[in-house]
Amino acid sequence: MARIVMKFGGTSVADLDRIKNVARRVKAEVDNGNEVAVVVSAMAGVTNQLVGYCQSLSPLFDAREYDAVVATGEQVTAGLVAIALQELGQEARSWQGWQVAVETNGEHGKARIESIEGEELIERMKLGQVPVVAGFQGIGPDNRVTTLGRGGSDTSAVALAAALKADQCDIYTDVDGIYTTDPRIVPNAKKLSKITYEEMLELASVGAKVLQTRSVELAMKERVRVQVLSSFADIPGTLVVDEEEVVEKEIVAGIAYSRDEAKITVRRVPDRPGIAAAVFVPLSEANINVDMIVQNVAEDGTTDMTFTVGKTDMARALRCLEQAKSEIGFTEIISDPNVAKLSVVGVGMRSHAGVAGTMFKTLADRGINIQAITTSEIKVSVLVAAEYTELAVRALHTAYELDTSAC
Amino acid sequence: MARIVMKFGGTSVADLDRIKNVARRVKAEVDNGNEVAVVVSAMAGVTNQLVGYCQSLSPLFDAREYDAVVATGEQVTAGLVAIALQELGQEARSWQGWQVAVETNGEHGKARIESIEGEELIERMKLGQVPVVAGFQGIGPDNRVTTLGRGGSDTSAVALAAALKADQCDIYTDVDGIYTTDPRIVPNAKKLSKITYEEMLELASVGAKVLQTRSVELAMKERVRVQVLSSFADIPGTLVVDEEEVVEKEIVAGIAYSRDEAKITVRRVPDRPGIAAAVFVPLSEANINVDMIVQNVAEDGTTDMTFTVGKTDMARALRCLEQAKSEIGFTEIISDPNVAKLSVVGVGMRSHAGVAGTMFKTLADRGINIQAITTSEIKVSVLVAAEYTELAVRALHTAYELDTSAC
Numbered sequence: 173m174a175r176i177v178m179k180f181g182g183t184s185v186a187d188l189d190r191i192k193n194v195a196r197r198v199k200a201e202v203d204n205g206n207e208v209a210v211v212v213s214a215m216a217g218v219t220n221q222l223v224g225y226c227q228s229l230s231p232l233f234d235a236r237e238y239d240a241v242v243a244t245g246e247q248v249t250a251g252l253v254a255i256a257l258q259e260l261g262q263e264a265r266s267w268q269g270w271q272v273a274v275e276t277n278g279e280h281g282k283a284r285i286e287s288i289e290g291e292e293l294i295e296r297m298k299l300g301q302v303p304v305v306a307g308f309q310g311i312g313p314d315n316r317v318t319t320l321g322r323g324g325s326d327t328s329a330v331a332l333a334a335a336l337k338a339d340q341c342d343i344y345t346d347v348d349g350i351y352t353t354d355p356r357i358v359p360n361a362k363k364l365s366k367i368t369y370e371e372m373l374e375l376a377s378v379g380a381k382v383l384q385t386r387s388v389e390l391a392m393k394e395r396v397r398v399q400v401l402s403s404f405a406d407i408p409g410t411l412v413v414d415e416e417e418v419v420e421k422e423i424v425a426g427i428a429y430s431r432d433e434a435k436i437t438v439r440r441v442p443d444r445p446g447i448a449a450a451v452f453v454p455l456s457e458a459n460i461n462v463d464m465i466v467q468n469v470a471e472d473g474t475t476d477m478t479f480t481v482g483k484t485d486m487a488r489a490l491r492c493l494e495q496a497k498s499e500i501g502f503t504e505i506i507s508d509p510n511v512a513k514l515s516v517v518g519v520g521m522r523s524h525a526g527v528a529g530t531m532f533k534t535l536a537d538r539g540i541n542i543q544a545i546t547t548s549e550i551k552v553s554v555l556v557a558a559e560y561t562e563l564a565v566r567a568l569h570t571a572y573e574l575d576t577s578a579c
Numbered sequence: 580m581a582r583i584v585m586k587f588g589g590t591s592v593a594d595l596d597r598i599k600n601v602a603r604r605v606k607a608e609v610d611n612g613n614e615v616a617v618v619v620s621a622m623a624g625v626t627n628q629l630v631g632y633c634q635s636l637s638p639l640f641d642a643r644e645y646d647a648v649v650a651t652g653e654q655v656t657a658g659l660v661a662i663a664l665q666e667l668g669q670e671a672r673s674w675q676g677w678q679v680a681v682e683t684n685g686e687h688g689k690a691r692i693e694s695i696e697g698e699e700l701i702e703r704m705k706l707g708q709v710p711v712v713a714g715f716q717g718i719g720p721d722n723r724v725t726t727l728g729r730g731g732s733d734t735s736a737v738a739l740a741a742a743l744k745a746d747q748c749d750i751y752t753d754v755d756g757i758y759t760t761d762p763r764i765v766p767n768a769k770k771l772s773k774i775t776y777e778e779m780l781e782l783a784s785v786g787a788k789v790l791q792t793r794s795v796e797l798a799m800k801e802r803v804r805v806q807v808l809s810s811f812a813d814i815p816g817t818l819v820v821d822e823e824e825v826v827e828k829e830i831v832a833g834i835a836y837s838r839d840e841a842k843i844t845v846r847r848v849p850d851r852p853g854i855a856a857a858v859f860v861p862l863s864e865a866n867i868n869v870d871m872i873v874q875n876v877a878e879d880g881t882t883d884m885t886f887t888v889g890k891t892d893m894a895r896a897l898r899c900l901e902q903a904k905s906e907i908g909f910t911e912i913i914s915d916p917n918v919a920k921l922s923v924v925g926v927g928m929r930s931h932a933g934v935a936g937t938m939f940k941t942l943a944d945r946g947i948n949i950q951a952i953t954t955s956e957i958k959v960s961v962l963v964a965a966e967y968t969e970l971a972v973r974a975l976h977t978a979y980e981l982d983t984s985a986c
Contacts, residue, residue: 188635225659228595230666237665240673241658244651251648252632258644259637266647270677271722315678 174339175207175297179307179329182216183346184403185249194403195256197344198302202262207297209336210264211307211329212253214245219322235280239309239319243269246306246325254304264302267293269309269317274328276310276318283318284386285310285327290335297336305332323384330387334394341391341398342409343383348402349410350375350382352574353427357565360576364425365408368415371425374517374551388412415519423520423527424572429565431558433463434486434509435543437478438493441502443470451477454496460485464513464555466544478544480555483509511543512561515553516568528552534571540564581746582614582704586714586736589623590753591810592656601810602663604751605709609669614704616743618714618736619660621652626729642687646716646726650676653713653732661711671709674700676716676724681735683717683725690725691793692717692734697742704743712739730791737794741801748798748805749816750790755809756817757782757789759981760834764972767983771832772815775822778832781924781958795819822926830927830934831979836972838965840870841893841916842950844885845900848909850877858884861903867892871920871962873951881910885951887962890916918950919968922960923975935959941978947971 178201180194194212201208213219222242226233250266257264272293276283293303307325312318320327326343333341350372351361367375369392376385382400391398391412401409411417441447448467455462465479481489486509493505521527531552535542540563544555556564569575585608587601601619608615620626629649633640657673664671679700683690700710714732719725727734733750740748757779758768774782776799783792789807798805798819808816818824848854855874862869872886888896893916900912928934935952938959942949947970951962963971976982 188632191636222655225595225655226662229598229659229662233662234665234672237658237661237673240675241655241662244654247651247654248629248632248648251644252636254644255633255636255640255648258641265641266644268647268724317675 173205173207175336176201177209177211177329177333177336177338177341179211179325179341179343180213180253180403181325181343181345182213182219184344185212185253186216188252190403191249191252191256194253194344195260195262197403198253198257199260199262202300202302208302209293209297209332209338210253210302210304211325211332212246212249212304213307213325215249218245218248236316239280240317243306243309243317243319246308250304250306257302257304262302263300264304265296267303267305269306270311270315272305274305274310274331276312276320278312278314278318280312280316280318282321283310283312285320285331288331288335290332290337294336320386321384323387326384326387327390330391330394330396330398333396334390339397341396343398343400344403345382345400346402346404347382347400348405348407349400350412351426353565353569354429357562358569358575361569362574362576364410366411366413366418367425368418368519369412370415370550371517371519372412374515374548375426375428383412418519422518423524424516424518424574425520426517427565427568427572427574428515428517429561430513431511431561432483433480433511433513433555434483434507435478435480435511435555436486436489436493437476437506438500438502439476439504439506440474441477441500443473443475447475447500448477450496450500451493454492455481455489458488458492460489460492464544464546464553480511480513480544510558511555512558512564513553513555514561514564514568515551516572517551519550521550521552530571531568534567535564538563538567580612580614582743583608584616584618584736584740584743584745584748586618586732586748586750587620587660587810588732588750588752589620589626591751592619592660593623595659597810598656598659598663601660601751602667602669604810605660605664606667606669609707609709615709616700616704616739616745617660617709617711618732618739619653619656619711620714620732622656625652625655643723646687647724650713650716650724650726653715657711657713664709664711669709670707671711672703674710674712676713677718677722679712681712681717681738683719683727685719685721685725687719687723687725689728690717690719692727692738695738695742697739697744701743727793728791730788730794733791733794734797737798737801737803737805740803741797746804748803750805750807751810752789752807753809753811754789754807755812755814756807757819758833760972760976761836764969765976765982768976769981769983771817773818773820773825774832775825775926776819777822777926777957778924779819781922781955782833782835790819825926829925830931831923831925831981832927833924834972834975834979834981835922835924836968837920837922838918838968839890840887840918840920840962841890841914842885842887842918842962843893843896843900844883844913845907845909846883846911846913847881848884848907850880850882854882854907855884857903857907858900861899862888862896865895865899867896867899871951871953871960887918887920887951917965918962919965919971920960920962921968921971921975922958923979924958926957928957928959937978938975941974942971945970945974
């Protein structure tokens with residue numbers, strides 16, 4: 173017997189037939205002798221509709237009212253799933269965020285879970301009842317409804333699994349697991365049976381949007397075993413687990429890409445102490461995240477600084493730098509939104525040399541120029557022209573022997 | 580300066596443009612120097628959709644889950660109206676039933692309000708903030724969401740007006756007031772400027788579905804001045820008030836009709852003590868409401884009993900009586916769903932004789948046969964064949980001099 177949290181995303185509860193399917197899956201787990209709690213998202217499309225209402229009424233809507241409005245989507249699904257379970261003869265009841273209670277901080281629209289009361293739910297699970305918890309929401313310090321930001325139901329599920337001391341948190345979605353890369357680009361990409369939290373985090377943060385980043389951070393911190401699997405197929409998914417649990421460590425777990433960044437180069441800034449601060453403090457004050465940073469070797473007492481920002485922040489970043497021109501003292505700014513970031517991720521890199529070298533050589537062999545490089549302990553990322561994205565991903569996937577045929 | 584509760588029904592908040600219109604109306608009342616609290620229904624169609632979901636998943640759905648699901652409709656509107664008010668520069672915040680708190684008993688799906696915490700809302704109104712309260716809902720003794728039954732937002736508004744000690748409760752709807760009868764049948768029906776609680780109650784209970792009956796009962800009990808008016812036109816509506824406030828009392832306030840009942844006659848039951856109990860106790864045990872009851876004079880030791888039940892209960896009532904046949908001892912049962920109940924209502928009847936006589940004579944002059952009669956202090960109701968409904972309503976409306984031209 174195990175205790176399991178099952179989380180179903182918006183496409184898994186998109187209509188009444190799918191909700192019935194969810195109920196059957198949950199009941200099957202209970203019939204297998206497990207204690208089960210469920211976390212649900214809003215029916216697909218509902219959250220967008222509610223967000224649209226708020227935006228239409230006021231572009232600068234009050235985040236507290238936004239939360240009160242959009243949190244209803246999950247409340248509807250929770251009630252409906254409870255009814256569907258009861259119809260199958262399975263005892264169940266819905267729980268809204270404030271009823272559990274899922275306590276969060278007061279940052280409406282992107283609140284963080286601070287604690288979850290698990291005792292009452294554990295009692296009920298022991299008596300055979302399935303709690304169906306509305307995801308994505310909690311209650312803030314002022315007793316108002318908060319939401320956790322898009323994809324927040326993943327975090328709700330992981331946090332609930334931690335609070336309930338669950339053995340596993342199964343995230344049901346519309347893909348059947350985590351792949352070595354995007355199967356739309358590499359059809360023979362391989363589904364991973366296991367991946368470490370660290371690898372999942374790196375993949376999540378560079379564009380493999382299966383799990384919300386914060387949910388993976390939380391799972392790692394609380395050591396919650398997470399499984400990503402399909403609600404439409406009856407096959408095992410990918411387990412996201414502690415490094416010790418991954419027996420056969422591949423050197424590289426996967427290749428990720430992101431076309432969400434833009435490159436900015438500030439030309440001929442004076443090469444003096446404090447120049448980096450002069451460039452980046454104004455951006456940070458404008459709440460613009462900077463990612464890859466490259467500073468060239470100085471020539472004639474000046475240097476070029478290249479970095480990336482989110483594509484949607486590019487215009488703001490350029491305005492911001494122009495305003496600080498006299499302080500920074502550059503000659504010109506060059507910007508390019510047509511770039512892609514490619515990342516090779518794997519915990520095996522810690523003990524294996526040559527991973528970066530393989531990457532650089534593979535790209536060079538295809539005539540792909542590298543515009544910037546960043547590395548972490550388990551990741552190498554490069555910036556290339558966006559037009560090479562698919563070519564580069566396929567070449568790297570083959571180079572690291574990740575193609576299915578190679579297994 | 581007055582303190583006003585403004586309630587907007589589903590058609591008044593049916594889309595974003597109408598929600599903006601509601602916000603403008605509310606702000607105008609605040610700009611007039613009033614303290615205003617708002618109660619809202621779900622956007623038109625939303626509640627039906629949510630009810631449909633529950634029914635599709637399970638014909639015998641759990642009323643507690645049903646409540647959790649359908650109460651979200653009003654929560655959405657409350658948040659959106661608060662946002663629309665803020666967009667106009669008017670301070671506002673939404674309140675869900677559990678936040679206020681609107682405490683109810685535990686009868687899910689048709690809960691009764693037991694108390695409303697008004698202090699916090701009064702404080703905020705004094706500071707210029709408009710509370711926008713989700714109607715139709717409360718919180719039960721077990722901390723779960725309850726709903727008050729269809730039309731329950733009217734009751735929410737009246738109960739809130741009582742709790743806030745408001746000077747008036749304005750119910751905005753898609754009609755512009757209470758008419759002397761249904762204007763679809765009598766185009767020159769007259770809008771009443773005032774009507775007493777008692778009259779409104781009798782009209783509400785016989786089919787003039789402008790206000791939920793329970794809201795009128797509560798207004799009468801708590802002496803809340805209620806105004807029914809249109810959210811689309813800028814004209815005064817009808818005030819529902821205490822009898823003393825109605826200066827020019829008409830003898831008859833209005834003519835109502837209902838085609839929701841069916842007639843059942845139990846033939847030749849023994850004329851003995853306890854026979855009424857033998858007929859009606861089984862019906863009451865089956866939770867079937869009986870309305871008009873007529874017992875003929877006995878002949879040959881037997882009598883006929885005629886009564887009406889709700890049309891949707893007719894089949895069940897007949898089955899119920901057949902099962903009790905040996906105990907009752909009738910010869911046959913005759914049923915007729917094609918009947919209409921016509922009611923003449925007016926507090927003036929208390930002091931004026933001849934109201935019933937005028938009714939009987941008017942119907943007789945048109946050759947309309949009366950199948951049953953019941954009376955209360957301020958109402959006379961008769962049962963006639965349904966085909967005469969419009970003819971009878973028009974004739975009575977003229978006979979009591981209610982036509983507009985007669986004013």
